[in-house]
Amino acid sequence: MIKQIDKSNNLPSKISTISSIRMIFSYALLKKKEFILMLLFMGLGITFMMISPQISRRVINILENNDSNTSVNDILLPIGLGVLISLVGAIVLGIGRYFSAIVGTEAQYNIRKSVYNAINRQTFSFFNKAETGDLVARATSDIEMTTPVFNQGITLGFQSIIMMIGVVVGISITFPSISWIILLAVGLFLLAISFCAKRMQIAYVKSRKTFGNLTTVFRENIIGAQVVRIFNSQEKEIKKFRKENADFKDYTIEAIKWSTILRYSGWIMLAVMSSFVLIIGGWQAYVAYQNQDLSFDLGRFIAMLMYISMLGMPINQVNNVVMNFVQANAAMIRVKEVLDAMPEIMEDTNAISAENIRGDVEFRNVNFGYTSTLVLKNINLKVEAGTTIALLGTTGSGKSTLISLLPRFYDVVNGELLIDGVNIKKYKIEELRKQIAVCSQNIFLFNISIADNIRYGRPDASMNEVIQAA
Incomplete structure (x- = not known):
């Protein structure tokens, strides 16, 4: 039987959350070779991106020194190298995302297959107790909620982590005196992610549960339209729908609220960090200018600003990835409940044949x-x-x-x-x-021909046998 999602304001258990995320990765790893290639190409692409600020630093230092022995080739060579590295990096990242699409498509294909198989192995008692609309929502829209994670979430998550590490390392090497600001800002951002993600999780789990209820109400009113009108219960059903629809709206707005807070906390953190770095770096440049200190490295300062600007992309990506993972986790908790539901009727491991029974x-x-x-x-x-x-x-x-x-x-x-x-x-x-x-006293026709409905239990039955049965 499908377990009920907790209706309280508590998060699902830590075990449920971890196991659902583990399941996401287990399906992604069904294409292990493509998954490894995806990570490899994404890592290489980010590495190429991290080299660009150092090339810019070299070009600026050459121009700043104004050495008479400097030739045009001394300037064009690093510029050309930078363009080449950027081009190769873009191609490598594109290949990584191609493998990501393969991994994601295969993962969703296998999840749908697993859910369909799990539902088909269940017994009558399972369907007696489960709400059909909620079950349909789990098998369709809940699985669809995992699309962003499989298509880009894993890739962008890995890319963002590598890029953040690369930026921190790059700034620590280039301008070690202010690296503590970057580490502090990233640490605060991670705390904001943890705080907001927990509250998003609560809202999205409730939202998915309410969506299942909403689907059930829709289905019952379509299938039972005649009964509803016979008993003149339209207003009663409308009130039921309004309640579920309002709950779904409220939980969705709650999730969006925390998602928005997370998104803008990242941008605020980036703006504050950039301001501090500009103030400190600008002050050092001013002091060097006042003291006519020629040792001040303008190229190093520009490289540092480029690294900081690079943080904008992973911060934005992390916001999207966290939201996608929270949504997918809320959906996968519900999907996993279907996959873990054991049939109440099991076949004996030493079962005997029933082909030649007499019928007493x-x-x-x-x-x-x-x-x-x-x-x-x-x-x-x-x-x-x-x-x-x-x-x-x-x-x-x-x-x-x-x-x-x-x-x-x-x-x-x-x-x-x-x-x-x-x-x-x-x-x-x-x-x-x-x-x-x-x-059966309950009539149901599949969306196939009448003849195929008649031969449903015996697909190999001839047309004459179908006509005779009819």
């Missing part, structure tokens, strides 16, 4: 209930093979329930159900169900 049926002291309340109590019944019987009773007396026990759509709570003297739990489930024909 015996209910021996059978008790059954959909919940803790029993609807069948102490049923004892023997039906020999070839016998035709009719079960009569009022609506809800348990006729359909009794028949549903034969193909093991449900298992008895107490007692035994035997076919040919063998407990049906010892038979292979698929073979057992092939020996039983069920004509």
Whole structure:
């Protein structure tokens, strides 16, 4: 059974959060070669970007020194090298993002396949307890919420981390006296990420749960449109929809609020840090100018400013990556609940064949209930093979329930159900169900032809057999 998402203001458990993120990476690593190539090319691309400020520093120092022995080639060579490095870096980053797209597409394909397989292995009791609309939301929109993470989140996250490290290292080498400002600013930004991400997580988990409820309301009103109108309950259903829609809106706005705070805290941090660096660097330049200190390295100062400007991109990317991961994590917690749901009816590891059963049926002291309340109590019944019987009773007396026990759509709570003297739990489930024909009182047609609907249980049936069955 799908567990209910906590409706309180608490975060999901740390284990759930970590396990859902671990699952995201486990699906990404299904394309291990492409994943490694993605990280390799992204790392190389960032490395090329980190070289550019040092080349600019060299060019500026050459121009500043105004050495008579300096030739045009001495200036054009580093400029050409800088252009080449930038071009190669852009190409390498593009290749990295190509591999990222492959990893992301394959990951989502496998998640959808896993969820569909998980749903199809479930028993009737699972669908009795699960809200269909919520289940559809988990299998569709929740999986879709992981798209930004797989398509660019992992790539940009790795790129941002490498770039931030590169900027800190570059500034520490170029202008070590102010590197503490950069480290302090980055540390404060990481604290802001932690603070805002927790609150975004709360809002997004509630938002996804409410969206599932909203989908359920939509589905019930479309499928049950006739019933709603027969009982003149349109206003009641509208109020129900308004409540779920309002909750979804409120939780989404709450998530956007913390996302916005995180985004602008990064930009404010960058602006304050840049101001401090400009003040300190500008003061050093002013003092050097006043004292006619020719040792002041203007190229070094320009390189430092270039490194600081580079922080703008990873800060913006980190904001997007955090938001994408929080959304994906909230969605994957719900998806993982579907994947982890174990079927209530399992086949015995030593199950025997049911292909040649004769068909003697015996209910021996059978008790059954959909919940803790029993609807069948102490049923004892023997039906020999070839016998035709009719079960009569009022609506809800348990006729359909009794028949549903034969193909093991449900298992008895107490007692035994035997076919040919063998407990049906010892038979292979698929073979057992092939020996039983069920004509359900609930009609459902798949979006295929009438003929294909008739032969649904036997796809190899000929057209003559289909016509005869009809």
